Amino acid sequence: MTRSSRLHSAVAGDQAARLAHKLARADALAAERGLALTTLRRQVYTLIAESERPVGAYDLLAALEPQRGRVPPTTVYRAIEFLVEHGFVHRIESKNAFFACCQMGEPHQSQFLMCDACGETVEIPGDRLAAQLSRSAPAQGFEVHHQVVELSGLCAACKHGHA
Ligand SMILES: [Zn+2]
Ligand SMILES: [Zn+2]
Structure with missing residues (x-):
């Protein structure tokens, strides 16, 4: 082999x-x-x-x-x-x-990292970003129904040309 x-x-x-x-x-x-x-x-x-x-x-x-x-x-x-x-x-x-x-079965907000080159996607579960956003001044009084945080870019492998 x-x-x-x-x-x-x-x-x-x-x-x-x-x-x-x-x-x-x-x-x-x-x-x-x-x-x-x-x-x-x-x-x-x-x-x-x-x-x-x-x-x-x-x-x-x-x-x-x-x-x-x-x-x-x-x-x-x-x-x-x-x-x-x-x-x-x-x-x-x-x-x-x-x-x-x-993280099935545990309610959570999620952020996603998505590679533009290879498409690899990684979920980052966590409620901190949502909490930070909802506490911000412009969000006062705003009722969030749906939050989408999707970050596009290059994964580490593609950035270094290994993909
Ligand atoms: Zn999830
Ligand atoms: Zn990639």
């Missing part, structure tokens, strides 16, 4: 382990809350969770086709809505796409 293929399988192994962990967490959360994680919802969640980048609805439809044949788009949209509503995934507004939550 060459050095690079060994490295590749180690990375693939890490990804598989991370995915298995997210799926176990999703199953546990569904069981805890009495939520029906149906086969389709679980398949959609798996496709989103195994991606390091936000996944759009059309990409999900295309990826589901080999597994399930043609699924009506509205059925898939409803599955996505379910996953967003119950905190399994976040909607990434600037890309109209979806990204698996790293």
